Amino acid sequence: MKLSFLDIMGMHLRRVPMKAIKRCLKKAKKCNLEVKVNQLETQYLCGGDAEPIIDALAIAKENNIDADWGMVSSICLAGLDPVKVIKDCIPYHEYSFDTYGADSSEKIDGYCIDGKIVSGKCSFKVSVAR
Numbered sequence: 001m002k003l004s005f006l007d008i009m010g011m012h013l014r015r016v017p018m019k020a021i022k023r024c025l026k027k028a029k030k031c032n033l034e035v036k037v038n039q040l041e042t043q044y045l046c047g048g049d050a051e052p053i054i055d056a057l058a059i060a061k062e063n064n065i066d067a068d069w070g071m072v073s074s075i076c077l078a079g080l081d082p083v084k085v086i087k088d089c090i091p092y093h094e095y096s097f098d099t100y101g102a103d104s105s106e107k108i109d110g111y112c113i114d115g116k117i118v119s120g121k122c123s124f125k126v127s128v129a130r
């Protein structure tokens with residue numbers, strides 16, 4: 001998204017960091033997010049930072065979480081980390097394995113709670129405190 005001359009002059013008069021706005025717009029375009037310049041400006045004028053909001057919206061979009069600019073910006077202005085809040089909304093998967101390999105290179109097969117079969121390799125290191 002290109003900034004018009006009036007946008008640039010308005011940012012200069014309101015003392016909004018133009019480089020930060022451009023960086024946010026570029027990041028939003030990369031993530032295919034619909035973000036307007038006035039939303040970013042308003043966030044900076046309210047004393048918040050727009051970059052974590054863009055990051056949180058990108059994470060929400062990747063994980064099919066319904067989040068909009070208003071909700072995420074209010075989380076940010078409340079003093080919370082919007083990225084952490086959105087990451088906490090991502091559902092996690094719990095796996096239980098029936099068989100365990102004797103060797104770390106051996107493949108382990110197991111079942112998810114929802115019945116899907118998963119397989120993988122894992123390695124771990126155990127240290128004993130004396």
